Amino acid sequence: MILILAGALFTYFRGESGSIHLRRSQAADTYVSDKDGAETALPFSLRLEEFRIDYYPDSEMPQDYVSELTLLPGNERITISMNHILKKDGYRFLQADYDEDLEGSILTVSRDPWGTGLTYAGYLVLTLAMLLCFCAKDSGFREAIRRLPAIPRPLRIALSVLAGGLLVLAFFLICRKILFQPLMPVLRSPLLWMHVLVIIVAYALFALMALNGIAGLVIRSEEKRIRLRDISLVALYPAVFLLAVGIMVGAVWANISWGCYWSWDPKETWALITFLVYAFILHGRVLKPLQRPRVFHALCIAAFLCVLITWLGVNLVLGGMHSYA
Secondary structure (H helix, E strand, C coil), rough: HHHHHHHHHHHHHHHHEEEEEEECCCCCCCEEEHHHCCCEEEEEEEEEEECCCEEECCCCCCCEEEEEEEECCCCCCEECCCCEEEECCCCCEEEEEECCCCCCCEEEEEEHHHHHHHHHHHHHHHHHHHHHHCCCCCHHHHHHHHHHHCCCCHHHHHHHHHHHHHHHHHHHHHHHCCCCCCCCHHHHHCCCCCHHHHHHHHHHHHHHHHHHHHHHHHHCHHHHHHHHHHHHHHHHHHHHHHHHHHHHHHHHHHHHHCCCCCCCCCHHHHHHHHHHHHHHHHHHHHCCCHCCCCHHHHHHHHHHHHHHHHHHHHHHHCCCCCCCC
C-alpha cells in the first residue's frame, strides 16, 4: 500500500498529461498541459495523415477510431486506435476524440514513468502478500478452514449450490452485453474477461456472506451462528483478494486505454470503498467487537450495500466512464 500511495503521489506531482490536436497534413510538436493549459514542447513531431472511423458490418455502430500518423523526424508511419497506443521517449499517445469533419484527431498525451512504475510494483507486492495469506499457518483463513469440518455436510452442499447459483446469475447479468452485443471499441481488450470474471466471483462470495449474515441474525442457536460466521470467513478472504485483483487489472487496463490508471470515476471510487469496507471486516481478529458473531453478520449485510451501489447504483444514478458496465 505504501508503494501504491507513493506511486499516486509521484503521478500527481511529477506526472505530465494533456492533449494534442492534429489536423490532416499538419505537424505538431507541442501539447496543451492539463495542469496549467500551457503549450508544452515534445522532443519530436507528429503529422496526421488520415483519421477514420471503422464501423461494424452492416451497422452504423463504430467499431474503432483510427489515426494514421507520421513520426518526425524519420518519417515513421504510426497507427493509433482504441487500445493501441503510441509509446515514444516515455510519452504515451492515445486516441481520445476527433473533429466532426473527420479532418482532425485529438490525442491524449501522458508521461509518468515513476508513478506508474511504483504503483505497478505495489500491485505486485500486494498480490504476493495476499497469496501468502492463504499459505500462512496462523492466518485467519487457515483457522476458518480448520473449523469447517464441524459444519454438517448437507449445509455445506446447500451453500455450495447457492454460491454456484449466485455466480451463474451474476455472470449472466453482468456479461450479457459482452456475450450477445457488439463491444464498444474501448472494451475490446484481452483484459476484459479477467477484469470482469474475478469481480463477478468476488460479488458472488459477498452475496453468500450477506445471506449467511441474514440467517445468522435470524436463527437463535449460537452454535449455528458461529458456523455461518466461519463459512463467511472462508469466503471473505478470496472475495476481498479477488476484488483487489479486479481493481488492479482494471487500473492497468485503464492506463492502456485512457492513459491514466486511476481517475476517481464513480465506479472506481465505489469499488475502492467496497474494498476498504470488506478489508476492515477482514481484520476482525484484531478488533474485539468483530469477534462477536452477531456483529460480524450485521457488518456483512451492511457491507453488501456497498456492492449493490458499486454494481447497480453507480450505473443507474452516478454514471461516469463506466456507465456501460
